[in-house]
Amino acid sequence: MLLRMKEVNRLRVLQGYLDGKIEIEDAARTLKRTARSVYRMVAKLRENGPEGVLHGNRNRVSPKRVPDSVRKKLIELALGRYRDINDSHLGEILSETEGIVLGRETLRGILRKGGIAPKRKVKRRKYRSRRERKESFGMLLQVDASPHDWLEGRGPWLALVGGIDDATGYAWVHFEEAETTWGYLDLMGEVFRTHGVPLSLYADRHSIFHTTREPTIIEQLKDIVPLTQFGRAMDELGISIIKAWTPQAKGRIERLWGTFQDRLVVVLRLAGANTLEQAREVLKRFLKQHNKRFCVLPKKVQAVFRKAPPKAVLHQILCIKETRVVKKDHTVSFEGLVLQIPPSKKYPCMADGKVDVREYRDGHIEIVYRDCVEMAA
Missing domain, CATH: 1.10.10 (Arc Repressor Mutant, subunit A)
Structure with missing residues (x-):
């Protein structure tokens, strides 16, 4: 029998009373019990010896123990x-x-x-000051992508492209084959259709969001900042893109990826998803449950999403758009192709003029001259 320090002290006090060295009141005061409780302890000590000072549940299996x-x-x-x-x-x-x-x-x-270690090891954390959530739904969206082996070898690697509202934690996410401009344009199209146009986006320094080239002389003279295709589309919609310099700066969506790599991978495995299409179907159900459980109420009830432009206007914005100069033979070069502009009654000669070449998600191309579509392929 092994006694703890507390039980050894209790045994010494009770033995002192039995030896007549202290009175019952002194024993009760020392043990912080009533005299009646001390008498019961003494009776157990006389009956069971030193084991009488042990608690009655000592070494017993709890009735609530998991079988x-x-x-x-x-x-x-x-x-x-x-x-x-x-x-x-x-x-x-x-x-x-x-x-x-x-x-x-x-x-x-x-x-x-049972010898099963936790999935994640706790790392030593650095000090970081807290940034409060934005006050309204739609004020700021953090956007990012997470290339990962989502299908755990059962299919190809996929990229999860998504955005999360800073105020509520509401997420818009979809699977793509890779992190591309089209993936982010499709993501924003979904946001516009379901909720409207947000005020700003918070993104990392990826070349999809911020161009790596230096401005030309003409751009410098006109004080024009060079934009990527995604940046140009957001600029046309009046959405500002804020640059995040560290992953911790956009920690909300980074934690979202951690949660999805924890939970969504398991859900995909249990559903037996092996292809991109199957993964997208599973994600729809998973995302609905995720938003229902993890979203929080914003400080201000009124959302600040702006009304989205008509569908036709959005279609012309969410595309790849380049400006080209028409050659003497009425051709323009685009993505390694030479595109011939057919004759036009409204504009007989467009040589040396500037046109917009637009490539849409389904692959078809339009050449626009002074807001008129001159060719579609």
């Missing part, structure tokens, strides 16, 4: 079908699919005792 059969099943599931899932998410899955309802700490204790 060994359930513990064994949990370990098997955590090592098999539900491998590589964080403790909180695993508890939710066990409750929904297996009917096993356990608290997070109880589950964590069983897993650690």
Whole structure:
């Protein structure tokens, strides 16, 4: 029998009373008990010896303890079908699919005792000051992409392109084959159709958002900042793009990717998704549940999304648009192609004139001269 320090002190006080060295009132005061409780302790000591000072539940199995059969099943599931899932998410899955309802700490204790390490290791954190959320829905969207082995080898690597509202945590996300300008244009098109035009975007220094070339002499003289295709489209819609210099600066969407790489990977695995199309279908259901659970209320109820332009106008903005000078033979060069402009009754000669060449998502190309479409291919 091994006594703790507290129990050793209690034994000494009770033995002092039995030896007549102290009175019952002194023993009660020392043990912070009533005299009646001390009499009960003394009776147990006389009956059981030194073991009488132990608590009655000492070395007893709790009636609320998770049965060994359930513990064994949990370990098997955590090592098999539900491998590589964080403790909180695993508890939710066990409750929904297996009917096993356990608290997070109880589950964590069983897993650690079973030799299953946590999915993530806690890293030493650096000091960073807190940036408060924006006050209104639509004031600022953080945009980014996460190339990852989302299908865990069952299919190709995919890129998750998405945005998250800074005020509420509401997310717009879709799968693409890679992180491209078209992926972000499609993302913003979805935002415009469902909610409207946000005030600003917060993005990293990727060349999709910020051009890496120096402004030309003409641009410098006219004080024009060179823009990427995505930047040009957002500029036409009056959306400012704020540059984030570190991943921590846009931590909200970085944490979103961490959550998705934790949870969405498991959902895709359980759904048996192996292709881009299947992954997109699973994501639709997952994203609806995610927004319902993790979104928070903004400080100001009124959203600040602006009304989106008509669909036809958006179509002309969310495209690849380049300015070209028409050659003497009424041709323009674009993406390695030589495009012939057909004769026009309204503009018989367009040589040396400037035209806009627009390439749309479905691949067709338009040449626009003075707001008139002169060729579509």
